Amino acid sequence: MAEENSGKGRSGSVQSIGRAFGLLETMADAGGMMGLSQLAAASGLPLPTIHRLVRTLVDLGYLRQEPSRQYVLGPKLxxxxxxxxxxxxxxxxxxxxxxxxxxxxxxxxxxxxxxxxxxxxxxxxxxxxxxxxxxxxxxxxxxxxxxxxxxxxxxxxxxxxxxxxxxxxxxxxxxxxxxxxxxxxxxxxxxxxxxxxxxxxxxxxxxxxxxxxxxxxxxxxxxxxxxxxxxxxxxxxxxxxxxxxxxxxxxxxx
Known part of the structure; x- marks a missing residue:
């Protein structure tokens, strides 16, 4: 199976987990609040990938969406x-x-x-x-x-x-x-x-x-x-x- 499809890098690490934690660290460095386009620009990841990761983090309680449609670090952290x-x-x-x-x-x-x-x-x-x-x-x-x-x-x-x-x-x-x-x-x-x-x-x-x-x-x-x-x-x-x-x-x- 191709590396991109497997979601794992050559070291055996799970790529999506690394990307999710990378997004949390990026938001923390930026003061805890960012929009999807800002996250995409800062991480270099495609917008659909950012959206999928962010929705998962919201569902888990690690991010929260504000009325402004920006995302903030969630209380579970x-x-x-x-x-x-x-x-x-x-x-x-x-x-x-x-x-x-x-x-x-x-x-x-x-x-x-x-x-x-x-x-x-x-x-x-x-x-x-x-x-x-x-x-x-x-x-x-x-x-x-x-x-x-x-x-x-x-x-x-x-x-x-x-x-x-x-x-x-x-x-x-x-x-x-x-x-x-x-x-x-x-x-x-x-x-x-x-x-x-x-x-x-x-x-x-x-x-x-x-x-x-x-x-x-x-x-x-x-x-x-x-x-x-x-x-x-x-x-x-x-x-x-x-x-x-x-x-x-x-x-x-x-």
Whole structure:
């Protein structure tokens, strides 16, 4: 039977499944809403093929058609996303625990979800006075080291568009509220390979973070603690350990 008719590629993968997931990823990258012609242009697939795949995804609850006749990501994806986040936390915890053992301060993993940073996992410091970030907490990216680290992996235009949507509210005297000044920090993060939060989210709290690269989600790992304990020496020790932990987590997720 011909490959096109069988629906399978030479590797044995099912072509229609790969195309369906490709459409979902294309829509997610575009903000979650697209029309059939946009999907056809973005994917390079024929319009009848797009229509057939989209109707199947609608029937399964993974897409929904709006009155405008455009399609949006459906609610059934939320359950998959929640399960995926839980598994990310499970995979991350051993790496975060090693960071706490080595450095003594709280270790976190966070993800860019839409326009917000959400904390997916944390292993707290053993100090009586420590930073505690509630898993599931959502914050704006511009005042966090994890946000800067993730932004260092994105195009500048994409970062500026996000900042324009969210604004840059001031949380402390150190919060950066100017987009140009913020982009200078993002470029510095790209050059040095890590980002810092100098009391920009909470007074007296310092944080250092690196992006987790080569993974499907936009992730970062960080160490945070009271500014008095988060010395330059500790930050210098933390950066290579965070980088190593990020690479190890990336390998686990492949």
């Amino acid at each position: 939320i359950r998959l996303g929640e399960s995926s986040s839980d598994m990310l936390s499970v995979w991350a915890r051993p790496h975060l625990a090693r960071l706490v053992d080595e450095l003594g301060e709280s270790a976190n993993m966070a993800m860019l979800d839409g326009d917000q940073i959400v904390y997916l996992a944390q292993v707290p410091s053993r100090h009586s006075m420590r930073m505690f970030t509630e898993v599931g907490r959502r914050v704006l990216p511009h005042c966090t080291a994890v946000g800067k680290a993730i932004f260092s992996q994105l195009r500048e235009a994409e970062v500026r568009e996000l900042l324009q949507r969210t604004g840059m509210p001031k949380h402390t005297e150190n919060t950066i509220t100017d987009p140009d000044a913020f982009m200078a920090q993002v470029r510095a993060t790209q050059e040095q390979g890590y980002a810092t939060d100098e009391g920009e989210q909470e007074v007296g709290v310092r944080c250092v973070a690196v992006a987790v690269t080569d993974v499907p989600s936009r992730l970062a790992m960080s160490i945070s603690g009271p500014a008095g304990r988060m010395t330059e020496e500790l930050v210098e020790r933390a950066v290579p350990l965070l980088t190593q932990a990020g690479k190890a987590l990336s390998e686990d997720l492949r």
